[in-house]
Amino acid sequence: xxxxxxxxARFKVLDLTRVRSGPTAVKVFADWGADVIKIEMPPSxxxxxxxxxxxxxxxxxxxxxxxRSMSLNLKEADGKKIFxxxxxxxxxxxxxxxxxxxxxxxxxxxxxxAVNPRIVLGSISGFGQDGPYGKxxxxxxxxxxxxxxxxxxxxxxxxxxxxxxxxxxxxxxxNCAMAMLVALLDREVTGKGQxxxxxxxxxxxxxxxxxxxxxxxxxxxxxxxxxxHPKSTPTGVFPTKDGHINIxxxxxxxxxxxxxxxxxxxxxxxxxxxxxxxxxxxxxxxxGELSEYTATRTSAEWVELLNEGGVPCGPIYTLDQTxxxxxxxxLGIAKSVPHPTRGExxxxxxxxxxSRAEPGMQSGTPGWxxxxxxxxxxxxxxxxxxxDLRKRxxx
Numbered sequence: 120x121x122x123x124x125x126x127x128a129r130f131k132v133l134d135l136t137r138v139r140s141g142p143t144a145v146k147v148f149a150d151w152g153a154d155v156i157k158i159e160m161p162p163s164x165x166x167x168x169x170x171x172x173x174x175x176x177x178x179x180x181x182x183x184x185x186x187r188s189m190s191l192n193l194k195e196a197d198g199k200k201i202f203x204x205x206x207x208x209x210x211x212x213x214x215x216x217x218x219x220x221x222x223x224x225x226x227x228x229x230x231x232x233a234v235n236p237r238i239v240l241g242s243i244s245g246f247g248q249d250g251p252y253g254k255x256x257x258x259x260x261x262x263x264x265x266x267x268x269x270x271x272x273x274x275x276x277x278x279x280x281x282x283x284x285x286x287x288x289x290x291x292x293x294n295c296a297m298a299m300l301v302a303l304l305d306r307e308v309t310g311k312g313q314x315x316x317x318x319x320x321x322x323x324x325x326x327x328x329x330x331x332x333x334x335x336x337x338x339x340x341x342x343x344x345x346x347x348h349p350k351s352t353p354t355g356v357f358p359t360k361d362g363h364i365n366i367x368x369x370x371x372x373x374x375x376x377x378x379x380x381x382x383x384x385x386x387x388x389x390x391x392x393x394x395x396x397x398x399x400x401x402x403x404x405x406x407g408e409l410s411e412y413t414a415t416r417t418s419a420e421w422v423e424l425l426n427e428g429g430v431p432c433g434p435i436y437t438l439d440q441t442x443x444x445x446x447x448x449x450l451g452i453a454k455s456v457p458h459p460t461r462g463e464x465x466x467x468x469x470x471x472x473x474s475r476a477e478p479g480m481q482s483g484t485p486g487w488x489x490x491x492x493x494x495x496x497x498x499x500x501x502x503x504x505x506x507d508l509r510k511r512x513x514x
Contacts, residue, residue, distance in 0.1 A: 125152025125479045130210040130303070133158060133202070134186065135226075138168050139259070139285055140243045140319065141215035142182040143292025144299070148211065149185035150469050150478035156205065156494055157186045158193075161512055162487050170258075174484065181466045183484040184456050189495070190488030190514050193224050197513045202226065204498050206234050210312075211299055215243035218253050228314035235312070239302040241295050242316035257319050262287035266323030267341075271330055274345040291322040352398045353377065353405060356435065357413040364418045366409075367431040369395070380428040381412040458483030488514070 130153040134145045149155040171178040192198040212231060214221060221227045228240045245257010263269050263281050273280030298315040306312055324331060330341040341349060348354035351369030368377035378386050386392055391401045398405055413421060418434050425432035442453055454468035469478050491514050495505050508514045
C-alpha cells in the first residue's frame with residue numbers, strides 16, 4: 120500500500136525516543152503511514168542502549184521500521200534551530216527522556232507550542248513528569264516491581280518474578296500512542312495541540328486491573344497463584360502425555376463441559392466441587408484429579424477434543440511454534456519489510472486489523488542519519504550549508 124494512502128499519512132512526527140517504550144508508541148504512527156523523522160545524535164562509537172542492542176540487532180530492527188533518520192545535535196544552537204524549523208509543520212513530537220532533560224534542552228511543551236500551537240507532545244517517563252520520583256531513571260523491571268506485578272507472578276512462596284517480556288514498556292508505548300491519537304482528535308475540534316504524558320509506573324498499575332481493584336475496593340492484597348487463575352477454577356496448566364496444555368473452565372457451564380469432555384463425569388457428583396466457591400477452596404485436590412485425566416492423551420488430542428466441546432483449551436508454545444501455528448499465519452501478524460542491506464526481514468506487525476485499511480511496511484530501519492540531507496533540503500538548506508553543518512558536528 121502506498122504511503123500516501125495510509126490512514127495517518129497526513130501526520131508528521133519528530134521522534135526523539137530510544138530504548139523501547141517510546142519507539143513502541145512511535146511505531147504505531149510509522150506503520151500507519153505517518154512521516155516519522157527519527158532524530159538521533161551524530162554517530163558515535165557505539166549506539167547499543169543496553170536493552171535493544173545495536174542497530175543490527177533484531178530488537179532494534181523490529182522497533183524502528185518505516186522511519187526516516189536524521190542526525191542532529193540538539194545541544195548545538197544551530198541544531199536546535201533546525202529542530203524548530205522542522206517543528207513548524209509537524210503534528211507530533213515524541214520523547215522519553217527523563218522529565219528534566221527536555222527542559223534543559225529547551226524543547227518542553229511551552230517552548231514547542233510557542234512555535235506551533237497545534238503540536239502534540241507525547242512524553243514517557245519512568246514515574247511521572249513530577250512528584251517525589253519524577254527525576255529517577257525508570258526501566259521496565261523497576262516498574263513491574265513497584266506496580267505490584269512481580270508480587271503476584273510466579274508460584275506461591277517462590278518470591279517475586281518478572282514477566283517474560285517488557286510489559287510495562289510495551290503497555291506504556293501503547294498508552295502513549297492512544298493518548299496522542301485522542302489529542303489529535305481533540306485538535307480537530309479545538310485547533311490546538313496539547314501535552315500528553317504517561318509513565319511506566321502508571322501503565323503497569325493499569326495492567327494490574329482486577330488485581331488492583333481487589334485492593335482498592337475490597338482491601339484484599341492479591342498473592343501469587345502460579346499458573347492458576349486467582350479467581351476462576353479450574354483455569355490453569357495441566358499435564359498431558361507429551362507436555363502441558365492450558366484449560367480455562369470457570370463457571371458452571373464450562374465446568375460441566377470440561378468433565379464431560381475429559382470423561383470425568385464422576386467429578387460432577389463430588390459435593391466439594393458443586394460450585395465455584397467449592398472448587399476454589401479445594402483447588403489443589405481438584406487440579407490433581409483433573410491431571411490424572413489429562414495425562415492420558417497428547418496435548419494435540421485434548422486441544423482438539425475440548426475445543427470441539429466448547430471448553431477453552433490451548434497448547435503452550437515456544438515462539439517458533441507460535442509463528443508456525445495456522446491461526447497465527449492466518450492473522451498475518453508477522454510482516455515482511457524491505458531492509459536496505461538485509462533484503463526482506465520479518466517483524467512483528469500491529470495487533471489489530473481494520474476493514475478498510477492495513478498498515479504499510481515500507482522500509483526497514485534506516486541507516487544512522489540516512490535521510491539527513493533530504494530532510495534539510497526539504498526545509499531550505501542547500502548543499503554548502505549542509506556540508507558546513509556536518510563539519511561543525513551539528514549533524
